Amino acid sequence: MSTSGSSPQRPISKKGPFRVLLLENIHVSAQEMLSAEGLSVERLSAALKPEELAERLQGVHLLGIRSKTTIPPSVLAKAKDLLAIGAFCIGTNQVDLPAANQHGVPVFNAPFSNTRSVAEMVLAEVVVLTRQLFDRSREVHTGQWRKVATGSHEVRGKTLGIIGYGHIGSQLGVLAESLGMRVLYYDVMTRLPLGNSRPVATLAELLGQSDFVTLHVPATPSTHMMMGAEQLAQMKPGACLINASRGTVVDISALAQALRSKHLSGAAVDVYPEEPEGNSDGFVTELQGLSNVVLTPHIGGSTEEAQASIGKEVATSLLKFFKSGATTGAVNFPNVENPLIPGTHRILNVHRNTPGVLRDINRIVSDLNANIHAQVLSTDSNIGYLVMDLDQDVSQQVCEAIASLSTDIKTRIVS
Structure with missing residues (x-):
């Protein structure tokens, strides 16, 4: 050189x-x-x-x-x-x-190399959210016994909306179909659907039809805060949002408000606009303490x-x-x-x-x-x-x- x-x-x-x-x-x-x-x-x-x-x-x-x-x-x-x-x-x-x-x-x-790991985690979060498993687990850990069925559902027959149908999104769609889910996807590029996945023409169309919305997009100017208050309002009442892509694509404050108002019934977030530099650093987010919210420390691809x-x-x-x-x-x-x-x-x-x-x-x-x-x-x-x-x-x-x-x-x- x-x-x-x-x-x-x-x-x-x-x-x-x-x-x-x-x-x-x-x-x-x-x-x-x-x-x-x-x-x-x-x-x-x-x-x-x-x-x-x-x-x-x-x-x-x-x-x-x-x-x-x-x-x-x-x-x-x-x-x-x-x-x-x-x-x-x-x-x-x-x-x-x-x-x-x-x-x-x-x-x-x-x-x-980590597409399978991310896809499996997202699919697990779909089940966790629809069964409210984290809330029930936390309650039992604190000595509470709340055996309830209200708000708990099967994923079979529900619609998963995938934003970004690349390596992860397409593999996730195949896995979701194996559980009997209907799969829609939205991508700015033309993508060949796998299995019975179906593309939609607009983001709003996907948001309005999906019981679960999951993001799999890169961090670009066009994806920055692409899920803000307007887009969250377009989601079905009672739907859940999952973000395991980039922390800058979701407005965390708007998501917290949508959860507090019960417009959304749950969320799973693995990435954040600002993240600690090391495992010993503290972390604070507006999503902490909200019901039926799964928070993980950027571990989507972290399997051995x-x-x-x-x-x-x-x-x-x-x-x-x-x-x-x-x-x-x-x-x-x-x-x-x-x-x-x-x-x-x-x-x-x-x-x-x-x-x-x-x-x-x-x-x-x-x-x-x-x-x-x-x-x-x-x-x-x-x-x-x-x-x-x-x-x-x-x-x-x-x-x-x-x-x-x-x-x-x-x-x-x-x-």
Whole structure:
């Protein structure tokens, strides 16, 4: 790797002295995979504040985080050695993705590995809410015996409304149907329904027909507070709301009011607009103390199976990028994946996407009489990502010349 005007590293061996920093108690499966490839891995149990993280990233090539670590542009500007970031979770909003792109740092996540865990928890909460199990359990714990059927129902025949029919939402729909539920979904993208799930045209239509509404959307400007007082009022009287997606998509104050007024009969919330940084910190929300409200500490994907799978999924993406430059699955980077060619060195170059860059690079190759075996260039509006395989005897000279171009962001060699 190099930045503009500096010399790139020597050809990278998978057994080279390269460093990885894993934060937030990422599953040991990731550490085992990365260590097995000869990387030096440091694994910490907590998140780091941006100022401390910027210092710890000096000399670090791969970074692994979960949802509590934020990576603003100021951290990326100081992380000169950083090659890639792995978000060991679904969401990537904790990383400034445009800034990472412009610093030549692809960001990988785990869009598949915890879908089952989240779907199972949401389905369990549907049963818990309709049977008011948490209230009955709390009463027995305090010595009360309230054997009542009023307000307690079966889920069979009820309607589950899913907002966001992606990996989690679609799997949840299949599970809900197995309990005899009717499944509706609303998504801003056209999605193929699984089983007997049925799409609806508007959010209001879904809200008005559903006995349970569950959110599975990313944190974006369009989803910010998408469930406010107006939308909650559109829900069926006596319905329940479940949010295991992002804390910013539900207006907590409006939800608390809808529960106090008995317009909604219950809610289950796993994510919040503001969450503690660690397990030892206190937590306060307006939803505390309300009847038939299930509150959990952002544990939707926190099963041992999911965390082990996430560790392997993201570690695999980081290793593929480290060893071959593959960016398939990166959320902020042109996606390129080419097999390595035996007997060659591979140059990986990230540059500003301005006219004439490929011309300048090809001139360098021509002047050094280098033989290119394969070359792929993929671009977005800000950067170009070049993957070039060429003869080993000239690879270092070509790499250094490319790194000296004024348009260079990062350049390195893999072998």
